[in-house]
Amino acid sequence: MDYKDTVFLPRTEFAMRANLPTREPETLKRWQELDLFRRQREASRGRPRFLLHDGPPYANGNIHIGHALNKILKDTINRTQQMLGKDANYVPGWDCHGLPIEWKIEEKYRAAGKDKDAVPIVEFRRECREFAEHWIGVQREEFKRLGVVGDWAHPYTTMAYFAEAQIVREIGKFLMNGGLFRGSKPVMWSVVEKTALAEAEVEYHDHVSNTIYLRFPILRSSLPELKGAGAVIWTTTPWTIPANRAMAYGNEIDYVLIEVVAVAEGAVAKPGDRLLVAEALRAEFEKAARITEAKILWSGKGEALAGTVARHPLAGHGYEFEVPLLPGGFVTTEQGTGFVHIAPGHGADDYELGMAYGIEVPQTVGEDGGYYPHVPLFAGKCVLRPDGKKGDADPAVMAALTEAGHLLAKDKLTHSYPHSWRSRAPLIFRNTPQWFISMERNELRRKSLAAIDDTRFVPPQGRNRIYSMIESRPDWCISRQRAWGVPIAIFVDKRTGEPLRDQKVVDRVAEAFEKEGADAWFASPPSRFLGNDHNPDHFEQITDIVDVWFDSGSTHAFVLESGHWDLSWPADVYLEGSDQHRGWFHSSLLESCGTRGRAPYKTVITHGFTLDEQGRKMSKSLGNVLAPQEVMKQYGADILRLWVAIGCDYSEDQRIGNEALKFVADHYRRLRNTFRYLLGALDGWSETERVAPARMPELERWILHRLAELDRQVREAADNFDLHNIYMELHNFCAVDLSAFYFDIRKDALYCDAPTSPRRRAVRTVLQELFSCLSAWLAPVLCFTAEEAWQHRSWKDGAASPDEESVHLRLFPAVPAGWRDEALAGRWAKLRDLRRVVTGALEIERAEKRIGSSLQAHPTVYLTPELKRLCDGLDLAEISITSEATLVEGPAPAGAFTLPDVPDVGVTVGLAGGEKCDRCWRQVPDRGVDPHHPTLCGRCADAVSGGTAA
Template sequence: MTRDYRSTVFLPKTEFPMRAGLAKREPEILERWKDMDLYRRQREEARGREKFVLHDGPPYANGHLHMGHALNKILKDVINRGQQMLGKDANYVPGWDCHGLPIEWKVEEGYRAKGLDKDTVDRVEFRQECRSFAERWVAQQTEEFQRLGVIGDWKQPYTTMAFSAEAQIVREIGKFLLNGSLYAGSRPVLWSVAEKTALADAEVEYHEHKSPTIWVRFPFRKAPSPSLEGASVLIWTTTPWTIPGNRAVVYGEDMDYVLLEVGEVAETSLAVPGERFLVATELEEQLLSDAGIETVRRLDTLKGRDLAGGILDHPFHDQGYPQDTPLLPGDFVTTDQGTGFVHAAPGHGTDDYYLGLEHGLEIPQTIDGDGRFLPHVPLFAGKVIYTQEGKDGDANGAVIKALMEAGKLLTKGSLRHSYPHSWRSKAPLIFRNTPQWFISMDENGLREKALAAIDETRFVPPRGQLRLRSMIEQRPDWCISRQRLWGVPLPLFVHKETGEPLRDQAVIDRVAEAFEAEGGDAWFTSPPQRWLGDDYSAEEYEQIQDVVEVWFDSGSTHSFVLEARDDLKWPASLYLEGSDQHRGWFHTSLLESCGTRGRAPYEAVLTHGFVLDEKSRKMSKSLGNVTAPYDVIDREGADILRLWVVASDFSEDLRIGKEILKYQVDAYRRLRNTLRYLLGALDGFDETEKVAYEELPELERWVLHRVHEIDRIVRSGCEAFSFHEIYQTLHHFCAVDLSAFYLDVRKDCLYCDPPESAKRRACRTVMDILFDHLSAWLAPILCFTAEEAWWARGKLKEAESVHLRTFPEIARAWEQPELAEKWAGIRQARRVVTGALELERAEKRIGSSLQARPAVYVEDPSLRALLEGEDFAEICITSDVELKAESAPETAYRLEEIPGVAVVVQEAEGEKCERCWQVLPEVGSYPEAPGVCGRCASAVAQQDAAAQ
């Protein structure tokens, strides 16, 4: 009479489900973390440990999170959790940038939608609207960041609009004011007509733009050689509106130029037969084609340096522009396009500006904040460069028409090229000379201090160091003033007679104390005398109404976050942002800190790339290729996004989309199923079952050697911020070492050996170790899943949360390189057997590998001895194995990369055991347990006895 043995098999049992259901389960875990106040518990556990402080670069509080936010915050959280697991106090304080154009522009949009003019609204009322707008989005983004699994001090974050922050920003400005670095100056800056303010480099984007091109004659007034008398120099520009601001023409000293005399011209050409002009030799052919000149005479050739001392007439010399126009050398002249001569307008370009300073040129102010020519500009007063909507105005057309009427236009055209635009309004920008407040890069050695600090900073990846260094080496003085409303007021007074700023610590202190209590609005609601005190008269000083640029705000966060909180440290261990922040937050934080404290506010800087779609295109609503974080979270769960972050090389641009996420879902399933199998196989395991290391079989000791290796990789990866390597290592360990090998080999033992079996106890001992380590290793990455698994293990008495643990310690004895080498050889031989079995299954000659008794031919005696010393049949998951020393038949299965091993698959002899499914001759020999093998008969008998 047969018996149903299914109830006697020790199958895995766990409440940890196969289907993750992360979208539903993760919010429940978040609530539990909130109830236990996990963040505070971490701080208590970590009290007294070495601090690791990743200082949060503040995002703008002005919209829902996009995938770039998700990448940034997840990466920060993975790093923080990894450092916490390493045994440090990784306290994370999130923050927000709340001032500046992005928020102000959003509030203005509300006015524009209602047809209202924001300039008619009370200044303080408008600022309060900006503050309320920012507060709403701080609250919204707080929820969205936490849903990603990011842990931090969400109850006490920092914001740049906090009164204490505004007060400290005033103090930081005061330091530059008092040491003489802050000065009022006039310099061309990138100006947004649409937003009526100067923009920082980090607020500028470059897009394709169609510009008019003109070739203009500048006649010689004083020729440097007789051959040039009566000739002209030709310039080319894509900004005709800058011609009124011209004060010089620039040549390349080592460039070759040719003097041409025009012969025949096309009917539509504006060239005049007999006229003479200079052009770079390399550009002659293109110029003649563009200008419709059919024949020329080459009168002379000369080097650029031969033009030294030449003086030209401005094209509008007789119409209000009588000044000399000197010919000057410049290293920014190229022969890529144009004529080889550059018209220099010192008020409309950086190179032109510094050339003007070097040669004492006038730096005129010709354009107002609305993009109009000022009233004093001859011919063009009131003409508009760009409208408030960012459209072309009438200035270019007016200049071109005047040049034609003056006989100075040789030809014109158009060009599509990369041109600066505002990142917010998307409107094109202009270089405009305007009074601003600057921090000098050289007055107190700020540039040298910053460069020295860069050399002392660790950069990940290292190329970031060269990028930031080149920017600091070349950057002009730092313009920190903005002609806007929403920001920290510049706490400055200027003496009306001398034009000098008031440098008095007492004034700065009064402003800072007031801002600490009332906020920056006090600057606009209080009489000037409040700040000046009894020592100065308000009638003698002008109170500045500009606000501080937002990049100074964020560059100062180290002072009112890191230095102000006892639970943090200065300098920060790490600053981490996108690669664009080399010209943004990394840059301005470096300058602010070096200017006030003499060193960088960070020990290391890590940069990540941008998020693109699956085809490596920038995401945009118009392309319909946007992958939003909340869509992924609602569909797959936040842990899938977290896995995507670490599975990608975040030092480069990252790609995301449905197909890419499918790979992460599959990878996640492998990791989750490994945890699930361990949990199920450990059902009922307790301390009394544990086996000492010395008593473990070799296979278990090999597993612990791998744990030792992986622990080293995980720890070094956390220190190196190399989570991509950690992910690859853990995934390979779960998929190859465990699922496809160790756990597969030991299934028979786990399911069918009796509970007191030494091998089964050893296996479960190692599986308990595996779970403890794997749950900890995965915790920084899959923060929700690792927690769920930890709770499912029922180990709350040890730690209420996996995130209150540190990485488990590793015994030195586990490192066994000789054992690893031995088992590498065994696994190679197993690969050949497995390949042969797969072929037999595909040919349907066998069903299960347990139906086979492969003959394994091994040429190497030492390898054969290793295999004979192990239960190679169990390792290959067959019912038996026959090891042979002789040569294998030609028909035997081989793998080219594993020479010396061949396999012939034979059918196993005997009957199938109804309990373990092995095919053995002994099956049926035990009347007390019919239909099973001897091992299973013994196991069943023990269970029956225990049940009585």
């Protein structure tokens, strides 16, 4: 008789081959039909809330791999919190205003030969809005394809009318509390884009600058030795010399006055010239200036230079003013001469020093990058051209300085320099009238630093990064000279120069924006907002738009507090890339502390950047861009999601490429095969089979212990937002504890025991618990595969509750604490070590072809009395998957197999006695005990007599 059909082999339609690119869209369609997000919200009503507030991506192109990492992390955390029994409502959002979109529309105009300034501003803004709407639609579908669940039907956007109205109200709060002011300060300016840029909009690239050593003749000093000498500066921006109004030195720096004795050919300096430089930089200067010999006339600390005054090197050509030497804490001897030329309109340090000493802040360079008409000698010369290329300012200034006899040396230097992240063109610091939020008024800096101390940072080093930024940052420049965005909708009194602080005006503006959007500011007469209380002739209407970081920094106000969604303030979590310490985390902190006195978040989580497999930044020029769309097309979204969970530690920079994806796909197959095995082994499961833990064999109780252990780890990991370690732990549990150990051992009982066998029922009970836990624990990451597995259950009991419709409507199972058994776990840790020695010995026998199957073997295990007692009650043959096994107390004979890390255990292997059962293939002594089944062992004969698997 052929007993093949009597064996209870696993049976499931859950395919071994995932075919995720085809199956995942089908699952998405099912979720849509089920209205999964709404069902989650209904099921969560009344639960504790968990709110991860979405940092808005920019609506201007297809998503990239960094977007995918970010959104998958957010979705995994949200799904985890949801399954922990919380209400994890997720509202996705988009940043819509600002330069990147405006730049795209301008590019279209330039290609068509149109002048942007000739287009009515409302029409231009309409085109920007349509552009953003298009990309919101594209990105929404791409995010959904990743498996991200959220309120996609009702996302937030910074260009929604109610959002623009709230942004204006937030500006109004700073206006009314005195934090907003207009000032003239040097800001990073894009000549190409004709606007100020925030630090977060700046990239640093290599740039070649002209460098000069320049002499400033000293007019007077308390040191008689300096009479007729010259103080030497070094700069990489010769074009700023017309704006020079002072020089800075370091109080503790050692300076020397040298007299030139001899020079090489081509030198500008002459024998007898006396020059003042830092002692540490003297040799470098003399080499650059071709000074071959010099002697020291004076040396001393910088503090001795107090009161020294020089004249501008272009005196006599329109630069008839004194240049005082001032102490500056920022002066170093790393490069240059130990003196820094101070142009208060072209640098932050320069400006602060100038303000401290009452130095004039001249206006020298206009928004087009050219000198103003009033600048002597250089009117009309250009620092940077409209295309971002170098202009003629540097050559003109250096030529004038050469003619004046004070340019001692010149060279070129390649160094890191600020560029616009959009146009990639270099920037300049220039003094412009802008609107600022003060860091000192209303104690904004102090409140922000206190809020940082009250915030949890994951990883913890994020705290130090943002703290140092806030601690030293200047006032927040929030104005931009552009068209697409929320206007700084305020009025300035022409008679006093002060902004109008009238809450009724702010309210009227917000009310108009609520109905018509921010276009109302440009399309309405000022009288509409000023009302009857103010004469429009007396007020200037500001048309600058607000920095987009103020937009996104205000999202907490119009998303969490607005009532458009069932959310609450503050958020539990903000999660973005580490660059957002100077971006969204930063602006949200300042905006919220300035208006509400605390941060809008309780926890800040940061992730690193995504690099290629060689650790390089992805770029089209390198050809190493890996698009998430292509990954999903080839592998499926679950592979990308698993890469986020186990393929990288998200707190660091991550690497991705074909090899990384193959590694993850291999891990995925192990997890999928675990699901497949469980589903097949549980075919037809009924709760009537369940066995209480107390009646289970030790091996099953050990698996329950492991589940209890993992349950604690999963919950702790959720609290620590530690995805990598817990999902690696779950993978290893499936691959090592289950596949290579438990499943391997229990196949015999599962396949060959009678259905009513207590042992088989215990195994099936444990498998049911395994499936229940693993399908839930893996669902936040493998959202598609876990759902597919959940839908392939073939239980006799059918659907028991509404949460059976989707694995994502479930909660993590409540694992009984009573399953924990540390003593049992300790015993089985040692037994598994013993088993490794046995299986190692069997592998050698198999390799030498002395046995085929391990069931042909009879191992004899030599061990210590202590280990032998540990094995009391244990069927070593069962856990070794052999037909027989013998335990011998005492030392192993020579030639026995041993492992270095398992002392006092040795194994020899012989052949098992008995005859082979045709059904279970074990070598048994009771084959043929049942005359009706003469080729079966007693166990198999009983199982067959009780019915077949079919």
